Amino acid sequence: MASPAAIREAPAWHRFTPGQRLARFAITLAIVAAIVASIRSIEVIPEFLVDAPEQMADLLMRMWPPDWSHYPSTVHEALMETIHIASLGTLLALVMALPVGVLAAHNLVPSTPVNLAAKLVLVSSRSVNSLVWALLFVGIFGPGALAGTLAIAFRSIGFVGKLFGEALEEAQPGPIEALTAAGAPWVSRMxxxxxxxxxxxxxxxxxxxxxxxxxxxxxxxxxxxxxxxxALDAAMNLFQWDRVAVILVAIFAIVVVAEIVVTQVRQRVI
Amino acid sequence: MLKLVRLSKSYVPGKPVLTGIDLEIAARGITAVIGPSGTGKSTLIRCINRLVEPTSGAIEFEGSDLARLSGRGLRHARRHIGMVFQEYNLVERLSVMENLLSGRLGYVSAWRAWRRRFPDEDVRAALDLLDVVGLAGFADRRADALSGGQRQRVGIARAVMQGPRLLLADEPTSSLDPRTSVEIMQLLADVARSRGIPVLVNMHDVELAKRFADRIVGMSGGRIVFDGPPASLTDDVLASIYGGEDWLH
Known part of the structure; x- marks a missing residue:
């Protein structure tokens, strides 16, 4: 049992200082203000909002049942092209990102200007969305899979190069030191x-x-x-909703397959 | 063999870790450097093969001054100096055989090394050495599957693979239990004696140093304060190296 004296002497404890409490209040206020401001700026039209479920139901009715006869004639080939674009684009990106990642790693290339230049390359690759890269390459090479492949590759350089460079910087210095002590040249140390x-x-x-x-x-x-x-764009422009449905199912299926492949390979390789 | 002349090192200007070290190592035998933590033992060892850049002074080794070498010249000089580390510094994800062969990287071209096309005599030497260090049959084990003592055996074998004319060992037993420490020191001593390689080892276990070294160098405050045979390492000397004397009794 605590004596009254002990209770009186117990120091007051607060989780936050008054300054912290003020800051937390200010942050909450700022978040609420930002939400209100954004809702006002996107100009929600109430009629369309009310109408939305009906429109959605209408669209789904048009899609159902999907017309599977489109799959062999147009969708399959486009689907394969998509996988080829993704795979070749990734491969190109890996080849281009490796040297840039090495240049960005300070422990490998101890020159801050070179590191910054490499990081600039990586950031510019990432700051441009794949769709924008694609627009750019469609302008240069004309429409088609080549433009898509290059768009994927250039967007991926930044991602792969950044993460690879960071992995290099996290490498243990001890083993490298041992190889240096053995007189190993730079390439062999790598x-x-x-x-x-x-x-x-x-x-x-x-x-x-x-x-x-x-x-x-x-x-x-x-x-x-x-x-x-x-194929999706064409089907939508022609209002062939049953074909759109087939394409959406195909995209969903390929994403699931990619996920399974990645998980399986990862378990085996790593 | 190896001669350090007025070797100094300051990581921060004006705060020297090593001050004017003069030391000569004979062509055989084990020289142990002892001294309190932070007195520059490790810096001294690392200055010799330039893992740490000395601030001033000369490192005379086999007729050239290592302190003045750079690029290819430095790499070629380093091939003749094997090094054993406290934390073993093996490439964990490579096999024991690959770790041993990495001691030959200074001799084999990067292209051949990448394809693991090492000369037959290197592979044979590696297998023989595995036998010597008591790891016969471990060639294809991954380094990260080994115990600490086994890793240090690989570390010693890798250093010997270089065909070194000097072995440096930076606290080779500090991460090991007492029994394994003795075994590792015994192995280091045996390998060095049988091949006629002089060893410069720094350690903080005085008893272990007295047991295995032919010569003891005591350091304190970045200077050499004692240099002599283990027998002359009296309590007075230890007190002058480590300071105080209550801990001696």
């Missing part, structure tokens, strides 16, 4: 010291990016860069 350490990370990044690229290459066709997106 292949014997760094590569075994970053190999699991590298394959993990490559698989993850391929998985993303399968999904991204499915929409590239909307801007004419080949793949199943082009």
């Amino acid at each position: 292949t014997f010291g760094y590569w075994p350490q970053v190999k699991p990370a590298f394959w993990s990044i490559a698989l993850f990016r391929w998985d993303i690229n399968v999904r991204e290459s499915a929409v590239l066709g909307l801007v004419g860069a080949g793949g199943i997106g082009m």
Whole structure:
């Protein structure tokens, strides 16, 4: 039992200082203000909002039943093209991202200007969305799978290069030191010291990016860069909703398959 | 053999870790460097093969000054100096055989090394060495599957694979239990004696140093304060190296 004196002497304890409490209140206020401002700016039209379930039901009715006869005639080929765009684009990205990732890693290339230049390349690759890259390459090479492949590749360089560079920077310096002490040249230090350490990370990044690229290459066709997106665009423009349904199911299926493949390969490789 | 002349190192200007070290190592025998933590033992060892850049002084080894070498010249000089590390520093995800062969990376071209096309005599030497260090049959084990003592055996074998004319060992037993420590020191001593390689080892276990070394160098405050045979390492000397004397009794 605590004596009254002990209770009186117990120091007051608060989770936050008054300053912290004020800051937390200010942050809450800012978040609420931001939500209100954004709702006002997107100009929700109440009539359309009320109407939405009805429109949705109408669209689904038009899609049902999907007309599977479209699959062999147009969808299959587009689907295969999508996978090819994703795979070849990922492969190209890996080849281009490896040297940039190495240049970005400070422990491998101890020159801050070079690191910054490499990081600039990686950031610019990532700052442009694949759809924008695709528009760019459609402008240069004309519509088709080549533009899509390059769009995927250029968007992926930043992703792969950044993560690979970070993996290199996290490599243990001890083994590298041992190889240096043995008089190993730079290339051998890379292949014997760094590569075994970053190999699991590298394959993990490559698989993850391929998985993303399968999904991204499915929409590239909307801007004419080949793949199943082009078939989707055509079907929508022709109001062939039963064909749209087939394409959506096909995209869903391929994404699930990619997911399964990645999980299986990852378990075996890493 | 190896001669350090007025070797100094400051990581931060004005705060030297090593001050004017003069030390000569004979062509055989084990020289142990002892001294309190933070006194520059490790820096001294690492300056010799330039894993740490000395601030001033000369490192005379086989007729050249290692402190003045760079690029290819430095790499070729390093091939003749094997090194054993406290944390073993093996490439964990490579096999024991690959770790041993990595001691030959200074001799084999990067392209051949990448394809694991090492000369037959290197592979034979590696298998023989595995036998010597008591790891026969471990060639295809991954390094991360080994125990600490086994890893250090691989570490010693890798250093010997270089065909070194000097072995450096930076606290080779500090991560090991007492019994394994003795076994590892015994192995290091046996391998070095049978091949006539001089060893410079730094350690903080004085008893272990007295047991295995032919010569003891005591360091304190970045300077050499004692240099002599283990027998002359009296309590007075230990007190002057480590400071105080209550801990001696």
